Amino acid sequence: xxxxxxxxAASAARASAQVAVVDTAHTLYHEAPTRTNMTVYTPGVDVAxxxxxxxxxxxxxxxxxxxxxxxxxxxxxxxxxxxxxxxVISTASVRDYRHAPRAGVTLRHGDxxxxxxxxxxxxxxxxxxxxxxxxxxxxxxxxxxxELSYSRNADLVCDRTQAVNDKPPRFxxxxxxxxxxxxxxxxxxxxxxxxxxxxxxxxxxxxPTVATQLAYTAQILDGFQSNPYRSVILAQGLKxxxxxxxxxxxxxIAARANVYVRPLKVAVRLAARGYRDTWDLWSATFxxxxxxxxxxxxRIAARARYYAQTGTSFWSDDYTGGNxxxxxxxxxxxxxxxxxxxxxxxxxxxxxxxxESANGHLxxxxxxxxxxxxxxxxxxxxxxxxxxxIPITNARAYVLGLNASAxx
Amino acid sequence: xxxxxxxxxxxxxxxxxxxxxxxAVRFLAACATVKPQQRAVLADPIMQFEGDPQAAAQMRHxxxxxxxxxxxxGVSGGGCGCN
Numbered sequence: 193x194x195x196x197x198x199x200x201a202a203s204a205a206r207a208s209a210q211v212a213v214v215d216t217a218h219t220l221y222h223e224a225p226t227r228t229n230m231t232v233y234t235p236g237v238d239v240a241x242x243x244x245x246x247x248x249x250x251x252x253x254x255x256x257x258x259x260x261x262x263x264x265x266x267x268x269x270x271x272x273x274x275x276x277x278x279x280v281i282s283t284a285s286v287r288d289y290r291h292a293p294r295a296g297v298t299l300r301h302g303d304x305x306x307x308x309x310x311x312x313x314x315x316x317x318x319x320x321x322x323x324x325x326x327x328x329x330x331x332x333x334x335x336x337x338x339e340l341s342y343s344r345n346a347d348l349v350c351d352r353t354q355a356v357n358d359k360p361p362r363f364x365x366x367x368x369x370x371x372x373x374x375x376x377x378x379x380x381x382x383x384x385x386x387x388x389x390x391x392x393x394x395x396x397x398x399x400p401t402v403a404t405q406l407a408y409t410a411q412i413l414d415g416f417q418s419n420p421y422r423s424v425i426l427a428q429g430l431k432x433x434x435x436x437x438x439x440x441x442x443x444x445i446a447a448r449a450n451v452y453v454r455p456l457k458v459a460v461r462l463a464a465r466g467y468r469d470t471w472d473l474w475s476a477t478f479x480x481x482x483x484x485x486x487x488x489x490x491r492i493a494a495r496a497r498y499y500a501q502t503g504t505s506f507w508s509d510d511y512t513g514g515n516x517x518x519x520x521x522x523x524x525x526x527x528x529x530x531x532x533x534x535x536x537x538x539x540x541x542x543x544x545x546x547x548e549s550a551n552g553h554l555x556x557x558x559x560x561x562x563x564x565x566x567x568x569x570x571x572x573x574x575x576x577x578x579x580x581x582i583p584i585t586n587a588r589a590y591v592l593g594l595n596a597s598a599x600x
Numbered sequence: 601x602x603x604x605x606x607x608x609x610x611x612x613x614x615x616x617x618x619x620x621x622x623x624a625v626r627f628l629a630a631c632a633t634v635k636p637q638q639r640a641v642l643a644d645p646i647m648q649f650e651g652d653p654q655a656a657a658q659m660r661h662x663x664x665x666x667x668x669x670x671x672x673x674g675v676s677g678g679g680c681g682c683n
Contacts, residue, residue, distance in 0.1 A: 219658040223666075234658050254658075309676060324676040333636060336629040338622075343675040389675035392618050394625050395649065400638040405649050408621060409671030410614050443613075446672030448649060452641050459646040467669035475669040483646050491646060501668050530668045544652075546645070564652055566659075572666070591662055595655040 213240045215252075215597045223589035225572075227579060228283055230260035238294075248298040256290035256315070264365070266434075266527025267425040268510020269581025274428070281579045284421060288369070290315040296324070303330040307341075316369035317350040317420070337395040345387035348373075351420045352433070353381045363433040366420035385415030401452040411442040424527045426511045434526045436506075442469040446477075458484040467501075473531065475501035483542075493542040495568070500535035507531050509576045529584075533575040540568030540591070559599045566593040 214237070221232040238252030264284035296309030305328045313320035326341035350372030354363050371377030389411040397403045415438055423431045446465040453460055463479035476499075483493035506524035508515070509532070515521035544564040547554065554561060572587040634642065645651050650673075660673045 215652075215654045217652070217655040217658050219655070219662055221662045232662065234661065236654055236658060238654055252654075311676070322676070332629050332632060333634070334639075335632045335634050336625065338625065340618075341675050390614065391671070391675045392621055394621060396625075396629055396632060397634045397639070397642050398632050400634055401641050403642055403647060403649075406621070407672050408617050409675065411670055411675070442670055444669065444671030450647050450649065452647060465669075465672045467671060469669070471668075473668045475667070477669075477672075485646070499667060504668065530666060536667075544645075562652075564655060566655070568659075570663075570666075589666065591659065593655055593659060595652055597652070 211242065212600045213242075213597060214238070214600070215240075215595070217593065217595035220592045221589060222591075223587070225587040226582065226584040227281065228261050228263060228584075230258070230262065230286070233257040246300045248300075250297070250309075251293075251295045253294070254292045256288075258286055258288045258290070260286050262286050263422060263527060263579065265423045265425065265431055267580050268508070268512065269578055270510045271425050271428075271512045272580035272582075288315050288317070290318070292320075303334075304328065313347075317366070317372045318347065319373065320345055320347040335397040337393075339391075339393040339395075341391045341393075343387070343389045345385070345389075347385040347387065347415070348382045349385055349416050349420065351381050351383055351416065353379050360435040361426055361430065361432045363435065365423045365433040383416035385413065385417065387414075388412045401454065403450045405446075405448040407444075407446045407448075409442075409444045409446070411440075413440040413442075414438060418526065419528060422527050424511055424525045426525060428512070432525070434528065435524050436526055436528075436531075437471065437524055440469055440471055443467065456484070458482050471531070472505035473502055475499065489546045489548070491544050493544075495538070495540045495542065497538040497540075498535070499538075501533060503533040503576065504531045507533075507576075509578055529574060529577045532577040534572055534577065535575075536570055536572045538568055538570040540566060542566040542593075557600060561599075562597040564593070564595045567591070568593075 216237045218236070219234040223230050234254065234256050236252065236254035238250055240248055240250040242248045261283045263281065265282040267281060290313060292311055292313040294309060294311040296307060298305055298307045307326045309324040311320070311322040311324070313322065322343060322345045324341065324343040326339060328337065328339040330337050350366065350369060352364055352366040371380045389409065391407060391409045393405060393407040395403065395405045417438065417440060418434045418436045420433065422434045424434050425431045444465055444467040446463065448461065448463040451460045459482070461479070461481040465477040467475040477497065479495070479497045481493055481495040483491055485491045506520035507526060508521050511521060511525045517523070542564065544562065546560065546562040548560045549558065553559070568591040570589040570591065572589070574584060574587065577584065641647060650656050657674065664670055
């Protein structure tokens with residue numbers, strides 16, 4: 193451990209003279225709960241060049257390759273009960289690609305680092321321009337780090353053009369993403385979505401083996417936030433595109449602690465997060481992670497995460513029960529299980545191997561190489577969400593990750 | 601009665617929280633006395649809050665799209681990818 197610390201310290205000392213770092217990460221997400229399935233492969237690569245100690249320039253690219261079948265029409269148990277034998281749920285196949293190139297710069301002056309980054313995201317039914325800025329400073333012998341970051345997204349989401357006189361209970365869902373952008377299809381329209389997010393983070397070293405972090409995050413979303421493809425059955429013979437409020441303000445406070453337990457040579461990480469938003473969704477998250485070195489440069493971490501949330505004020509598993517027209521469930525309706533009450537438990541492992549060159553040249557050109565692999569299983573338990581009254585089973589997700597980082 | 605636009609209504613509370621955090625940091629941070637020569641363990645990758653930022657961001661991206669909440673892990677973004 194002490195040897196690794198010295199290697200790490202040497203690495204940090206060289207960092208200022210480092211020329212380039214290449215990072216690549218790949219994540220595979222797969223879930224197949226009742227009647228649906230979703231697989232998302234996310235590859236990404238970033239290159240950061242530090243030509244001078246005060247300047248880092250970076251560029252990168254990330255993608256999402258999405259395929260699966262999601263719920264197209266959502267109905268609840270009351271509707272299914274009065275329509276026995278009818279299959280009131282339909283699924284729709286999903287196939288999409290998100291491309292997100294990005295570029296950024298970090299300027300350092302004394303103990304302060306300023307970062308700016310731009311990301312352009314494009315997929316068949318969604319376009320995004322994201323601007324990110326942050327300022328980070330250190331104080332009290334580098335024991336205190338403060339960071340303030342802000343991002344602004346100016347996004348466009350595709351939707352079906354609705355009849356002029358129709359109201360949300362008559363809106364029809366988007367059939368597919370053909371003609372969403374770059375065409376004059378009269379059956380396609382675009383809605384704006386603006387997202388402002390602010391985060392203040394305080395990281396503090398308290399003792400030689402204890403550090404904590406406190407982060408407050410606020411986010412304001414304005415614009416179309418429903419899934420344009422999904423419909424909800426509202427009454428006998430009436431299905432409508434799901435309709436969520438256009439405005440949402442979200443807050444969260446996260447606290448983390450890293451403690452190195454010397455007798456066990458284990459780093460223990462504890463984290464807790466509380467969240468609430470103006471859709472009246474509350475959540476709590478607790479994480480526990482333990483990591484230790486098994487031989488020089490090779491470490492394994494075991495992780496557990498518990499998450500629980502309430503549903504939004506307008507969430508219902510069945511909207512056919514005569515909700516008050518001006519109540520939250522009368523004005524808004526959704527079939528989104530992420531807005532329903534549920535809890536989840538995730539268990540995972542992560543391995544990391546780092547090799548440093550003693551003379552500054554690994555395999556002839558690298559100063560250091562880090563390789564990581566992770567696997568996680570997430571089990572979701574939905575309190576209310578059903579498909580036509582049938583609870584979804586086997587709601588389990590598998591997440592695999594691979595990443596590598598090389599400095600030159 | 602004059603009311604703030606919904607987009608601005610969050611600002612006073614946000615400002616109070618940030619101000620409170622800054623004051624708390626100034627008061628509490630001065631208590632910490634870890635000397636530079638005592639920072640070997642803290643500098644080790646095993647004690648970093650986010651050792652692999654890109655991998656951690658991808659994991660957050662996957663998880664955030666399956667949950668109704670958000671926050672605590674950075675605010676940079678780009679695109680939806682929220683199927």
